[in-house]
Amino acid sequence: MDGGGRLVGSVGVAGSLLLVDPPGRLRLPAFAFLGKTDRTQARPAGRFREPRFTERALSRHWPAMAFVIGVLASSALYGARVGGEYDAFVSHYGTPADIAARLAGFEIDTVTISGIDQLNRQEVLDASGVSERNSLLLLNAAEVRNRLEAVPLVRDVAVRKLFPNSLYFDITERKAAAIWQKNGQLSVVAADGVAIDEVHDARFNALPFIVGPAANEHLKEFTDLIDAAGDLRDRIKAGVYVGERRWTLQMDTGVELMLPEVDPKGALAQFASLEREAKLLDKDVLTLDLRLPGRITARLSEDAAAARAAMLAKRPKKAMTE
Incomplete structure (x- = not known):
């Protein structure tokens, strides 16, 4: 017995002290020293339990646990993908x-x-x-x-x-270089022929105008023709790519200038020289065909053709000789 009426004594071989409070109730000390008296080994009494899985057991079972976790995670991810939740999550976050x-x-x-x-x-x-x-x-x-x-x-x-x-x-x-008409649809094209956008207003009206399938792919040929036209440059209103092999130029008077497939720039330069003297574009003609080297064939308008026929009819016929 100590002075407070408590019994102090040695209990067991572990070196623990058992305290008894009146009226005989047992109380464990704050720390119980199990086997060793080194205080660095002290653990709170009543909170120490032998671990169910030791480090050795955990390392032995970890591959199986990882496999199970992976299967569960994969199943959850698959379910989320099938249900659309994963895609919705990715789309938002x-x-x-x-x-x-x-x-x-x-x-x-x-x-x-x-x-x-x-x-x-x-x-x-x-x-x-x-x-x-x-x-x-x-x-x-x-x-x-x-x-x-x-x-x-x-x-x-x-x-x-x-x-x-x-x-x-x-x-x-890309910079706008021309307006291209195909199947009635107008598009703005770049210098490399790529269609940039549809024509929505008049801001591109000053650009060269080309017509026909694949005309956009041969835009460089058309701009070279314009450069070779000399005095006729400003009178060219459009270029029609015919049969995907040659150009016909539409002039400001409505006359169509049919260029050859071979050396169209040379033919156009010769016509420009002739036009300065003959003023063929101001005549009542529909087309001027330059496809034959050194020769120009004109097709008259209906009125001009009728007038020419009437004029020829009035000419006296030569007497027939036996």
Whole structure:
């Protein structure tokens, strides 16, 4: 007995002390020393349990546990994909990998676009497919470039990732070079023949006008003809690509100038020289055929043909001799 009426004694071989409070209720000490008196081994009494799985047992069972976890995760992912939940999640938040990259500090904060004139910023962003769901770390610059180069107005583009948070587009636009009519549809085409856009207003009326299937692919030939026309340059209103092999020029007087397949520039230059003297374009003719070298064949209008027939009818006929 101590002075407080408690019994102090040694209990068992573990070296633990058992305290008894009146009226005889047992109380364990704050710490029980099991087997060793080293205080560094002390554990809270009543909280120590022998682990059900030791480290050795855990390492032995871990492959099976990993397999089960993988199967469950795969099943959950498959179910989400089939049900559409995964696609909806990615559409709204991005892929799990992009989410992790953004959390790591690689979100896209700034997109700089240079070189645009006919396009606007939102059109470029929409075409690029880049949004707040992407991360700069996992963004495929080649795919973004391919998407932008698919835009008719874009001739070339450079895409640069500036870590950690900036993206840069350097765009070279196609310039409108002509208006192309095909099957009644009018399109604005670039110098390389690519159709840029439909014609919506009169702002492109001053551009050269070409007509016919594949005429856009031979635009360079037509512009070369215009350059070779000399004084007739401003009188050419349109070029019709006939049979996908030669050009017929529509002049401002309505006369059609039929050029040869071979050396059309040479034939046009010769006609320009003749036109300065003969003023054939001001005659009452429908077509002037230059397809035969050194020869021009004219087809008169109906009125001109009728007048010519009447004039020839009035000419005296030569007497017939026996």
